[in-house]
Amino acid sequence: MDQTAFLEQAAEYGQQGLDIATQWLTSPAAWSQFAVLVVAFFLAWVVSRKLTALLERLLTPAPDNQSVLASARRFILIFLPLMLPVLAYAFTGIGEQITRSVFGSGAVIAFGKRVFLFLAARILVRHIIKDPFLNLLGRYVLIPVAALYALGLLDDLILYLSGVTVSLGNISxxxxxxxxxxxxxxxxxxxxxxxxxxxxxxxxxxxxxxxxxxxxxxxxxxxxxxxxxxxxxxxxxxxxxSTLAVLGGAVGVGLGFGLQKIASNFISGVILLLEGQATVGDYVELDGGEAGTIIKMTARATILESFDGRWIVVPNEDFITTRVVNYSDSGSANRYEVAFSVSYETDINMVPAIVEAAVATHPGVLDKPEGPDCELRGFGESGVDFGLEFWVSGIDDGKNKYASDVLFLIWNALKDNNIQIPYPHRVVELKGELPK
Incomplete structure (x- = not known):
């Protein structure tokens, strides 16, 4: 449509609007309908004020009441601003029946009803809808549509858009x-x-x-x-x-050839979720050396968080095809061992009882399935070697320093009992005369 035709059509619409306005201004039926609109709006304003105050008093729950009924009552109170246009629309509808029966016309009232609907849409978007996306949709879709409907242009616009066809391949x-x-x-x-x-x-x-x-x-x-x-x-x-069947077939072929790894990881993820051998919160270690706590499981991969805060993305397939050590699967208790040595001059028969009693005082060390167990490991070059086995609820990571705490307890217990911890030393034998 060129500019001249557009201006001619705009002028035609303007002339039609002027004729309608002139007809309304000179018609007793139109003036009576205007009066009905004014009376309906005033009556709706009075009733809405009284009803709003009454409903607010009856429905407002206590601030600390978080029950389902209280939430429902708060939800109803959100829509109280709509009462004025809705009541005006209802009262206008009653007046419309009267004017149509008396004058046989109701164009002005019909226009007023559409205006009240526009006001309701505007109040809904401005004062009720708080979600950002819905509010954006209301401002740029609902309000313009309500405005076109109020002006009587919505049907013409829909008819025009229905005649324009868009084709995308075989789909139109x-x-x-x-x-x-x-x-x-x-x-x-x-x-x-x-x-x-x-x-x-x-x-x-x-x-x-x-x-x-x-x-x-x-x-x-x-x-x-x-x-x-x-x-x-x-x-x-x-x-x-049915036109999507070809697309579905193409996707199936793609999954079979180019996307087989993605499909394999997706199916492996479903198997993991069904079997539950590894889930969020477990500490796992894979054959490839990846170790950490599972913090998220997606359709394609599992995300581990290591002790130093790094995120490791492991394909789900690796959990199915490789060996995985789960330190949390059979409960949270794990056994650890620390090594220490004492001097050869020590009465080694006293050491286990002293060390076990000291380590048992640690709040994180468990007595089940077994308490602290000190065992003789061997006779080293510098001292007698011992190993202490203990169970804790969790793993020895950055926040749980179980091994370090236990070594501190062993050190203090041995010092309190005058037991020496040896340090490496060597005996050097010189043959021949010393150099001058």
């Missing part, structure tokens, strides 16, 4: 279907994200479920929610789902 759809798909897709995937967050929070609190089962349930819920949202979106846009 109208421009209105594209717009509807964008809006519906935004709402569906926002709802999917919100539902996924709620289901994740709910499943995470289920302490009776094993951690691996919870992770699997969270992933399954996520796939189900967004898969359903995608199918609904395709249906809303009018896309024939």
């Amino acid at each position: 759809f109208s421009l209105i279907a594209l717009v509807r798909g964008l809006i519906a897709g935004s709402l569906l995937f926002w709802l999917g994200r919100w539902s996924n967050d709620q289901s994740t929070a709910y499943l995470t609190k289920r302490e009776e479920m094993r951690p691996a089962t919870r992770q699997l349930a969270v992933k399954a819920a996520e796939i189900a929610i967004f898969g359903t949202a995608f199918l609904l979106l395709m249906n809303i846009m009018g896309v024939n789902l």
Whole structure:
């Protein structure tokens, strides 16, 4: 459409609007409808003020009340600002029936009702919707649509957009279907994200479920929610789902050839979640030397955090095809050993009892499955070698210095009992005369 045609059409719409305004201003029926609108709005204003005060007094819960009923009451109170336009719309509808029966016309009241709906949409976006994404959608979609509806231009715009067709290969759809798909897709995937967050929070609190089962349930819920949202979106846009069969076949071939590693890691991740041999919070060590605490399990890889704070991304397949040592799988108790030596002049029969009693005082050392156990290891070059075995609840890492604490206890116990800890020494024999 060139500029001249656009200006002519705009002038035509302007002339139509002027004619309608002139007709309304000179018509007794129009003036009566204006009066009905004013009376309906005033009556809605009075009733909404009284009802708002009453509902606030009845529904407002105590600040410390966090029950489900209290949350529902707070949710209802959020929508009280909508009472004025909604009541005005309802009272105007009653007046419309009267004016149509008397004058046989209700164009002005119909316009007023649409204006009240526009005001309701504006209040909803400005004062009620707090979510950033929904607020953005309301400002740039809901309010413009409500404004076009109030002016009576929405039907013409929909008719124009329905006549414009967009083609993408074998798939074709109208421009209105594209717009509807964008809006519906935004709402569906926002709802999917919100539902996924709620289901994740709910499943995470289920302490009776094993951690691996919870992770699997969270992933399954996520796939189900967004898969359903995608199918609904395709249906809303009018896309024939049978046309996606070719795309599904291509994806299958890609998984079989180029994406086989990704598919293998995904399936391995599902197996890990089902078997539960390694889950979030476990300390594991792989054949390749990777070791750390599992902090996250994704569809492709498992993330370990080492003692020094580094994150190690390990493909899920490695947990299935290689040997994995899990220090937390059979409970959190682990056995450690520290070595020490005493002088040959020591009565070694006293050492085990002294050391075991000292180490047993450590709050982290367990007495089950076995208490501290001091064993004679051998006779070294400089002293008698001992080894102390002890069990602790956890692992000896950066925050748990079990081995260091136990060595301190052994040192202090030996010093308190006048037992010497030898240090290496050598006897040097010189043959011949000393050099002059």
